[in-house]
Amino acid sequence: MATKHEQILQHILSLGIGNKISVRQIAKDLNVSEGTAYRAIKEAENQGLVSTIERVGTIRIERKKKENFERLTFAEVINIVDGQVLGGRGGLHKTLNKFVIGAMQLEAMMRYTEANSLLIVGNRVKAHELALNEGASVLITGGFDTADHIKHLADEKQIPIMSTSYDTFTVAAMINRAIYDQLIKKEIIFVDDISTPYDEAFYLNEKDPLEKWYQLNEKSTHTRFPVVDEKKRVVGMVTSRDIIGKDQKMAMEKVMTKNPLVVQAKTSLAYVAHMMVWEGIEVVPIVDQAYELQGLVSRQDVLKALQQIQRQPQVGETIDDIVSSNIYALEEDQTVFQTEVTPQMTNQLGTLSNGVFTSLVTEASSRLLLQAKKGDLVVENITVYFIKPVQIDSKLIIKPKLLDIGRIYAKIDVEVFQERKLVGKGLLMAQLIDR
Template sequence: MILLATKHEQILEHIDSLSVGSKISVRGIAKALNVSEGTAYRAIKEAENQNMVSTIERVGTIRIEKKKKENIERLTFAEITKVVDGQVLGGREGLHKTLNKFVVGAMKLEAMMRYTEAGSLLIVGNRTNAHELAVKEGAAVLVTGGFDTTDKVKKLADEKKLPVISTSYDTFTVATMINRAIYDQLIKKEIVLVDDIYTTFEKASYLTTKDSVARWHELNESTHHSRYPVVDLKNRVVGMVTSKDVINKDPSLKIDKVMTKNPMTVQTRTSLTNAAHMMVWEGIELMPVVDQAQKLQGIISRQDVLKALQNLQRQPQIGETIDDLVSNQLELSEDDDQVFKLRTTVTPQMTNQLGTLSYGVFTSLITEASSRLLSKHKKGNLVVENISLLFIKPVQLESEIEIKPQLLEMGRKVAKVDVEVNHEHAVVGKALLMAQLIDR
C-alpha cells in the first residue's frame, strides 16, 4: 500500500531538496507547491526548528547546512549576524558558511593579513582597504561601530559569496558576544538528547494493528524482547504490547484488541533527563520515539538511557554550567565525627545582585549533596520530585558553608533527605528533598 505524504511533509521534503544558500519565502513555497500560506508558514517554522533554515532580519529565510553534533561549536555567518544584531552589506549567499576562527584587526594591514585566511572572520572598523584584502583572501568581514564599506567591496563580496556584515557594537563587545555564543554552543553540545541514543526505525522491531498475537511470539523468539510499539497503516504509534498483554491469549487474536492504547512517547529533541524521568515515573522499560505527526521514528529503552547517563558522567566538561560549577566546588568534609558533610566556599558566580548566595545555587547545592549521600547507599541516578526550602539567613560572598544531608527514608524507588546548611556553626538554611531513584 502506497502512503501519501501530508502537505506539511511535502514542504519539508521540498526545503530539504533545496541547495544550501537558497532563499525561501512563505509566498514562494505556497505558490510552488500549491498550498495555503498558513501551511507553508508552519512548515518553514518546523524547518527552522530542525536547523534546516535560518531567518535573519533584513535578509529573510535561507536554506542552511544542518550541523552535525560534533561541529556544533562552529558558528555560521548567519548565526554571527543574529548574535551581533548585524546588517548584511554584501555576500548574502555565503551566510550559510561556517567560520573557522575570528581575527580582531587591531594591527597594521600587512600583519593583519598574516592571520587572515580563508574561512575566518575579520573584525575591524572602517578600514576599507582591510575589508577588500580580507575578502580577496577568502575571509568574511564584520565591520564594527556601525560603519559602511565601499561599493567595490560589496561587489567583490557578492562575487566571492563572502558576507560583509555591519554592527553598531564596538570591537571588544563583538568579540565578547561571539565568544559567549561559542561557549553556549559547547554547553548545548553536552546536553544529550534522545536523538543521540535511540534505536532507529530501520533497526527497531514493531507490530501493526493488522498483526496477530502469533506475530508477537515470532518477534519475541527472534529478538528476545518482550515489548513492542504498535503502528497503524500510516506508521503512527497507536499502542504498546508487552508479554503481560498477550499471555494466555488466542494466537489468532488481532494485536489492536490486546494492546495498551495511547502509550507514552518521546521525540528526538527530548532531553535524556526528561526521558529518564518519564520512564521512572511511569515504570516504563521501553518508549517509542515519534515525530510531530506521531509517526514512529525508533525506540528507546531503559538500558539505553542508563548507559548514556553513565557515559555522560565520565565526559570531560567543556562548557561549564552553574550546576557543574557547584558540583566541582563541593568537597567532602574531613571531620572525625563520622557524619556525612560537604563543604564549599561561596564564589562570585554563585551570588545574586545583592552579593549573597543565590536561591538557584542554594537549590543546586541541596540537590548535589543529597545525590552524593544517596550514591553511598544505592547505585543509581536521582530525579528530584519535590524540594521544600527554608532560607534562614543570607550567606555572604566568600563565606565557607557546611552542608549536612541526612537520609530520613529510602525505599526501592523513592528517597527522602533532610538537609541542613551551616555557616560558622549557625544554621543558615534547611531543606526537605523527595526524589525518585533510577536503578542502574
C-alpha cells in the same frame, strides 16, 4: 506516500546552499497552504537546514555536523550581533573557522586573516578589500558603511560583508558567548543520540495477531512494543500484561493500550529518564510531528547514557556544573560535604542564590545515595524550610541525612552550616533509578 510536511522538507533539502526561501513561494510551488509551508520551514530551521535573518529573509544553509559545535555560520553571526548584510549574501551559509580583531596595522592584520575567517574591524575600507581578497568575511563595527566597489567585490566572491552598531569589544564578547553556549549545548544528550533507529526497532501492526508478540519477545530484550497503523503512526503499546491469557488469534488493536506516552527526537535525556521512572515504563516510542514511528528508546539506553555523561569532562560550564565541581566530601566523614560560595553562585546582592541552594541540596543528596549504592535520583519535590543570607567566599558544611528509603523512593533531610551556625534547611523527596 509522503505527507505534505515531508514533501516540503524534501523540497528544501533539494535546494542549493544559499537559496532564498519564502512561505509564499513554497506554498505556490508545491500547491500547499501557507500555514503548512510555514510549519515545515520552522521544522527545517530546527533541523539546521535553513536560517532566518532579519532584513535578509530565510536562506538554505549547510547543516553543521555535530563535531563542529564550536563553529558558527555567518548567518548565525548576523543574528547574534543584530547586524545587516551589505554584500555577499550568497556566502551567508558558510562556516567561519575563527575571528580576528583588526586593531593593528594592515600588514600585521593580513598575517592573521585567512579564508573562512571573520575580520572584525571599523570603517577601514582598505582592510575590507584586503580581507575579501584573502577569502575572509568582514564585520564592520560602529554602524559604519563601506564603499560600493567593496560591496560589489563581496557579491562577486560570495563572501559576506556585514555591519553592526555595536563596538568591537562588545561584538567579540557576543560571539564568544554564542560559542560558549554551544559548548554547553554539546553536553546535552537528546533522544536521537541514544535511540534504536526505526530500521532496527521491534514493533507490531494493529491488525497483527497476539502470537506475533510472542515471536518478537524471543528476539527482543524487552517485553513492551509499540503498535502502529497502516501509515506507521503509533496508535498504542502492548505489554505482556495485556496479552497473558488472551486468544493468540486476537488482533493487537483489541488489547493494546491506546494513546501511549511518546517522545520526539529532540527530547532531552533528562526528560525521558524522569518519564520512565515516574511512569514505571521500560520502552518509549520516538515519533515525528505526524506521530510516525522513528525509533525506540529503552531504559537500558538511558542508564548507559547517564553513566557516560558522568565520565565526560564538561567544556562549557553551567551553574550546576560549577556547584558539582566545588563540592567534596570531608575526609573524616564521607557523608558530610563542604563547598565555598563563588561569585557565580551569588545573586545581585552578593549572597548565596536560592536556586544554587537547591542545587547544593540536590547534589549532596545524590552523592549520599551513590555512597549507599542506591543509584541516581530523580527529584520529585524539594521543600526549603529556610535560608539565611550567606556571603560570597563563605565556606559551607552540608549534612544530608537519610530519613527514609524504599525500593523506588527516598526522603532526605539536608542541613547547611556556616561556621557551625545553621543557615539553611531543606527536605528532598526523590525517586530512584536503579543502575
